[in-house]
Amino acid sequence: MTxxxxxxxxxxxxxxxxxxxxxxxxxxxxxxDPAHGDWASNVAMNLARxxxxxxxxxxxxxxxxxxxxxxxxxxxxxxxPGFINFRMAAGAEAARLRDVIAAADTYGRSDDGKGEGxxxxxxxxxxxxxxxxxxxxQAAIGDTVATLLEATGWKVTREFYYNDAGVQxxxxxxxxxxxxxxxxxxxxPIPEGGYHGEYIRDIARDYAxxxxxxxxxxxxxxxxxxxxxxxxxxxxxxxxxxxxxxxVYYLESSLYTEGKVDETVKLLxxxxxxxxxxxxxxxxxxxxxxxxxxxxxxxxxxxxxxxxDVAYHVSKWRRxxxxxxxVQGADHHSTVTRVRAGLQALGMGIPEGxxxxxxxxxxxxxxxxxxxxxxxxxxxxxxxxDLIDEVGRDAVRYFLLMRKxxxxxxxxxxxxxxxxxxxxxxxxxxxxxxxxxxxxxxxRDPAGVTGEGIDYTQLASDEERELVKALLGYPxxxxxxxxxxxPHLVTQYLLDxxxxxxxxxxxxxxxxEAAELQEARLTxxxxxxxxxxxxxxxxxxTAPERM
RNA sequence: GCGCCAGUAGCUCAGUUGGAUAGAGCAACAGCCUUCUAAGCUGUGGGUCGGGGGUUCGAUUCCCUCCUGGCGCACCA
Numbered sequence: 230m231t232x233x234x235x236x237x238x239x240x241x242x243x244x245x246x247x248x249x250x251x252x253x254x255x256x257x258x259x260x261x262d263p264a265h266g267d268w269a270s271n272v273a274m275n276l277a278r279x280x281x282x283x284x285x286x287x288x289x290x291x292x293x294x295x296x297x298x299x300x301x302x303x304x305x306x307x308x309x310p311g312f313i314n315f316r317m318a319a320g321a322e323a324a325r326l327r328d329v330i331a332a333a334d335t336y337g338r339s340d341d342g343k344g345e346g347x348x349x350x351x352x353x354x355x356x357x358x359x360x361x362x363x364x365x366x367q368a369a370i371g372d373t374v375a376t377l378l379e380a381t382g383w384k385v386t387r388e389f390y391y392n393d394a395g396v397q398x399x400x401x402x403x404x405x406x407x408x409x410x411x412x413x414x415x416x417x418p419i420p421e422g423g424y425h426g427e428y429i430r431d432i433a434r435d436y437a438x439x440x441x442x443x444x445x446x447x448x449x450x451x452x453x454x455x456x457x458x459x460x461x462x463x464x465x466x467x468x469x470x471x472x473x474x475x476x477v478y479y480l481e482s483s484l485y486t487e488g489k490v491d492e493t494v495k496l497l498x499x500x501x502x503x504x505x506x507x508x509x510x511x512x513x514x515x516x517x518x519x520x521x522x523x524x525x526x527x528x529x530x531x532x533x534x535x536x537x538d539v540a541y542h543v544s545k546w547r548r549x550x551x552x553x554x555x556v557q558g559a560d561h562h563s564t565v566t567r568v569r570a571g572l573q574a575l576g577m578g579i580p581e582g583x584x585x586x587x588x589x590x591x592x593x594x595x596x597x598x599x600x601x602x603x604x605x606x607x608x609x610x611x612x613x614x615d616l617i618d619e620v621g622r623d624a625v626r627y628f629l630l631m632r633k634x635x636x637x638x639x640x641x642x643x644x645x646x647x648x649x650x651x652x653x654x655x656x657x658x659x660x661x662x663x664x665x666x667x668x669x670x671x672x673r674d675p676a677g678v679t680g681e682g683i684d685y686t687q688l689a690s691d692e693e694r695e696l697v698k699a700l701l702g703y704p705x706x707x708x709x710x711x712x713x714x715x716p717h718l719v720t721q722y723l724l725d726x727x728x729x730x731x732x733x734x735x736x737x738x739x740x741x742e743a744a745e746l747q748e749a750r751l752t753x754x755x756x757x758x759x760x761x762x763x764x765x766x767x768x769x770x771t772a773p774e775r776m
Numbered sequence: 777g778c779g780c781c782a783g784u785a786g787c788u789c790a791g792u793u794g795g796a797u798a799g800a801g802c803a804a805c806a807g808c809c810u811u812c813u814a815a816g817c818u819g820u821g822g823g824u825c826g827g828g829g830g831u832u833c834g835a836u837u838c839c840c841u842c843c844u845g846g847c848g849c850a851c852c853a
Contacts, residue, residue, distance in 0.1 A: 254793095262796070271795060277833070284833070310833065312796065355853080395853060422852085509851050520778070520849085527851040534853045562780055563848055590781070590846075632789065635781060637846065639788065644802085652815080653801070659815055670812045709792055721790055724800070735817045754812095776815065 235300035240272050243294040266314030273311035284311025320685030323697045327680035329756040337707040337763050342383030348545050349375040351556035353390040356460040357401045360467045362592045363558050365613040369629040371556040372473045376767050377711035389475045394482040402453035408433030409446035426608040432459045467613050472769050484540045493540040502574040517570035539571035546579055553584035562588050587714050589634035596642045620645040623770045627654035630716045660727035661761040664754045665774040671740045678755040687749035692733040699726045700760045723764045730757050
C-alpha cells in the first residue's frame with residue numbers, strides 16, 4: 230500500500246469516527262505550491278456542512294486523530310480555511326523509486342478493466358483514397374486510447390470498419406473507369422461526387438495492365454473490386470507507416486451478404502418502432518431523443534447509411550463487446566443519436582450509452598504560416614503519408630495527440646520538423662536520451678541499478694523532490710487518461726516530466742559524486758528512464774537512447 | 777432557427793470528481809558551453825479565465841442567459 234493509500238484511509242477513518250457518512254471518501258491531492266506540503270486534503274471543508282461545524286475545527290480534530298507515521302509523514306498541520314497538509318519525512322517518497330524500477334515495463338499498469346473486453350473502432354475510412362490528416366488524428370487517438378485501456382487491464386480489440394458498399398464506392402468505380410477510358414484517348418469526365426486525385430490514374434493504369442480484355446473498363450463490378458482492393462492496400466501501407474495495427478477489419482458489404490441488414494430491419498419492424506411514409510420506411514428515432522424521425526429504407530428500396538451502422542453495432546454487441554468506443558470526426562456527431570436510437574429500438578437490452586463516442590475536431594495543417602490544403606497524390610487534401618514523410622512518425626503521432634480531442638488542432642509542419650527546443654517531441658525524447666547518456670558515459674548497466682540499499686535521504690533538493698513526485702504520479706496519470714480517454718494528458722505529463730528531468734540534469738551532477746549520492750541519483754535517473762520510456766510507449770513513440 | 781464543440785498570457789494550448797497566489801510551450805528581452813548531450817538550463821515581463829447573473833465557505837470548473845467562432849442539421853456518408 231502506498232503512502233497515498235494509507236493517508237486516504239486514515240483520513241476517511243478519522244472522518245467517519247467524527248460522524249461522516251459510511252461511504253465517505255477522502256480527497257487527497259498534490260498541492261500546486263510545495264509550500265502547502267507534499268500532500269493535502271480538503272476533507273474538513275467537505276464535512277463542514279454535514280457536521281455543521283467550522284472547517285478549521287474539524288481539521289484540527291482530524292489531525293489529532295491521525296496516526297500516519299507508517300506512511301512516512303513527518304508532519305501534519307492545518308491551514309486556513311481548513312486544508313490539512315502533510316509533509317513527508319526525508320527520503321520517504323524517494324524510497325518508492327525502488328518499486329518503479331522493479332516494475333520496469335509494467336510500471337503504470339493496473340487492472341482497472343478487470344480483463345473485460347472493449348472494442349475500439351477508429352479510422353474506418355472509406356476505401357476511396359489515401360488517408361488524410363483527419364484520419365491521422367483518429368488513428369493516433371484511437372490507437373493510444375486502445376493502448377491506454379490495455380495498460381489499465383482491458384482486453385482491447387482494435388477494429389476498422391470499411392464502408393465498402395455505398396454510393397461513394399460506386400463513384401470510385403466510375404472515376405477509375407473514366408481514367409481507364411482516358412488512357413485510350415477517350416474524353417471521359419469524372420462523375421459528380423467522383424474522385425480526382427492522382428492515385429485514381431495509378432489505379433486505372435494498373436487495371437488496364439491487369440485486365441487487357443476489358444479495355445474500356447466496362448465491367449464495373451470488376452473495376453470496383455480492383456479499386457477497393459488497391460486502396461485498401463494503400464491504406465494498409467499508410468497505417469503501417471504510422472505504426473497502427475488492427476485486430477479486425479469489418480466490411481460493411483458483409484452486413485448485406487450475410488443478411489444482417491435485412492435481419493435488423495425485421496427486428497426493428499417487429500419491435501414496433503417503424504412506420505411507412507412517402508414510400509419510405511422510417512424509424513421513430515424521436516422516441517429516443519432525436520429531433521426528427523429518420524428514413525431507414527429509401528423509396529427506391531435501398532437503405533440509408535445509418536441502418537447498416539445499427540446492424541454493425543448489433544454485431545459488436547453479439548460478438549460479446551459490452552463496451553464499445555467509436556473514435557470519429559466531430560462532423561459525424563449527428564450519427565450518435567441515430568445509432569443509439571436504433572439500438573434502443575431493438576429492445577435487446579443494449580445500454581443507452583452504447584456505443585461510447587470519442588469525437589475529435591478538425592485538423593488544419595500549416596506550413597510557412599499558411600494553411601496547406603493540397604497533396605500531390607490526393608489532390609484536395611493533405612495525407613497522413615505526406616506528414617510522415619515530412620516530419621517522421623514520432624512527431625506526427627505526438628502532434629496529433631497534443632490537444633484534447635475536443636479542440637481543433639493546428640499542425641504546424643515547420644515546428645514539427647524543427648530539431649530544436651520549440652519541438653516538444655524532441656524535448657521529451659531528449660530527456661530520455663540524456664538520462665541514458667549518464668549510464669553510457671559512466672559505463673553502468675541500467676539493469677544493475679535496482680534501488681536496493683540506497684540512502685534516499687540523499688535526494689533532498691527541490692528539483693529531486695519534484696521529479697520524484699512526478700515519477701510517482703505516473704500510474705495515477707495513466708489511470709486518469711484511460712478513464713477519460715484522453716491521450717493529451719499523457720503528452721502533457723511527459724512534457725512536464727521532461728522539463729523536470731532537464732532542470733535536474735542541468736543542476737545536479739551524477740557521475741563522480743560521493744558514492745552514496747551518486748548511487749541515489751543513478752536510481753533517480755533509472756526511474757526517470759522507466760517512466761519516460763513507458764509514457765512514450767503508450768503514445769507509440771520511440772524512446773531513443775541517444776540523439 | 778435547432779443541436780454538438782470551443783472561447784484562458786502576444787501565439788498555440790493545459791487546467792484531473794469545485795480548492796490555497798490560474799499554468800506550460802512558443803514568441804519577446806537578459807544571461808549560461810574547459811562540467812554525465814546547448815536538440816539543454818536560468819531569469820524578466822505578460823491575465824477582466826468571452827460578457828452578465830446564480831449555486832457555495834470557495835467557481836476557469838456546476839446551472840441559466842447573451843455574444844463570437846467551428847462543425848452538423850437529407851429518402852448523402
